[in-house]
Amino acid sequence: xxxxxxxxxxxxxxxxxxxxxxxxxxxxxxxxxxxxxxxxxxxxxxxxxxxxxxxxxxxxxxxxxxxxxxxxxxxxxxxxxxxxxxxxxxxxxxxxxxxxxxxxxxxxxxxxxxxxxxxxxxxxxxxxxxxxxxxxxxxxxxxxxxxxxxxxxxxxxxxxxxxxxxxxxxxxxxxxxxxxxxxxxxxxxxxxxxxxxxxxxxxxxxxxxxxxxxxxxxxxxxxxxxxxxxxxxxxxxxxxxxxxxxxxxxxxxxxxxxxxxxxxxxxxxxxxxxxxxxxxxxxxxxxxxxxxxxxxxxxxxxxxxxxxxxxxxxxxxxxxxxxxxxxxxxxxxxxxxxxxxxxxxxxx
Numbered sequence: 001x002x003x004x005x006x007x008x009x010x011x012x013x014x015x016x017x018x019x020x021x022x023x024x025x026x027x028x029x030x031x032x033x034x035x036x037x038x039x040x041x042x043x044x045x046x047x048x049x050x051x052x053x054x055x056x057x058x059x060x061x062x063x064x065x066x067x068x069x070x071x072x073x074x075x076x077x078x079x080x081x082x083x084x085x086x087x088x089x090x091x092x093x094x095x096x097x098x099x100x101x102x103x104x105x106x107x108x109x110x111x112x113x114x115x116x117x118x119x120x121x122x123x124x125x126x127x128x129x130x131x132x133x134x135x136x137x138x139x140x141x142x143x144x145x146x147x148x149x150x151x152x153x154x155x156x157x158x159x160x161x162x163x164x165x166x167x168x169x170x171x172x173x174x175x176x177x178x179x180x181x182x183x184x185x186x187x188x189x190x191x192x193x194x195x196x197x198x199x200x201x202x203x204x205x206x207x208x209x210x211x212x213x214x215x216x217x218x219x220x221x222x223x224x225x226x227x228x229x230x231x232x233x234x235x236x237x238x239x240x241x242x243x244x245x246x247x248x249x250x251x252x253x254x255x256x257x258x259x260x261x262x263x264x265x266x267x268x269x270x271x272x273x274x275x276x277x278x279x280x281x282x283x284x285x286x287x288x289x290x291x292x293x294x295x296x297x298x299x300x301x302x303x304x305x306x307x308x309x310x311x312x313x314x315x316x317x318x319x320x321x322x323x324x325x326x327x328x329x330x331x332x333x334x335x336x337x338x339x340x341x342x343x344x345x346x347x348x
Contacts, residue, residue: 003333006061013054018128019165021047031207037105044098083134093124132158152229159222170211171318174311216298266344272334290324
């Protein structure tokens with residue numbers, strides 16, 4: 001299949017935002033009192049920005065972007081329509097959560113703000129899971145594409161999104177830790193060497209370490225799930241061949257033309273058109289950037305919470321991890337073999 005960059009970017013950004021939000025909820029749940037509400041609100045607005053960027057990217061895949069609103073009209077039968085509805089609902093829930101945190105940070109929170117925070121967090125967490133499932137089922141429900149038609153497809157979307165999102169949350173809060181320490185030192189009038197011993201800052205530092213551990217575990221799970229998906233793909237045998245399609249038993253049948261005099265939808269959309277070296281290099285990049293580097297970085301950060309240059313290097317690793325996810329998503333589409341390719345094969 002031909003990978004559509006708008007969908008590649010959308011699925012990557014949406015998964016990144018979902019994992020980031022779940023990491024944020026973990027910090028709020030276990031160390032919410034250790035972090036200023038303003039920094040938590042900034043992270044929530046960042047999640048919303050990622051979701052919005054993904055939504056904008058997905059529109060460019062449509063032939064008529066001005067009719068994008070119609071994508072939600074077939075929710076009874078279409079996983080795509082369900083994905084659109086769940087995505088918009090998730091953005092509303094995350095926006096509500098971010099607004100509540102912002103009001104809390106400015107001291108203008110109305111009565112019952114804790115209930116709003118809890119309800120929006122629980123709803124958004126459930127919608128994150130639902131969005132991963134809807135996105136994966138768009139492809140898993142296509143039985144003619146046997147590479148996609150497996151429960152491992154939505155699971156791999158969820159695992160990769162969770163791993164990259166938790167990595168982003170770890171890098172985000174690692175970078176915010178120094179600023180948080182400086183602000184706390186000014187408020188408490190404590191010398192910089194003594195700030196690290198303040199219990200609240202120690203809890204914030206522990207939450208960053210917890211995020212690194214969570215990102216490490218999620219990356220291991222993502223490697224296992226995607227590895228199982230790739231193993232299944234390699235083990236698949238073609239359901240039909242040129243011999244069975246043509247009812248000709250000759251062992252060697254060679255196609256001499258593309259089936260028509262010029263290019264068409266069949267020859268453009270069902271072949272990725274990339275050079276052979278691209279499909280050889282991208283799997284290596286997927287493994288190195290999306291698995292090897294994050295495992296080393298998150299493993300090291302789990303033992304020593306990064307700060308200063310370490311936090312910057314962690315951000316660089318997250319960028320590489322997202323690049324690895326982009327490679328994986330491109331290969332996810334490029335590796336799909338549609339049955340129609342038996343009749344419209346590329347002629348060398």
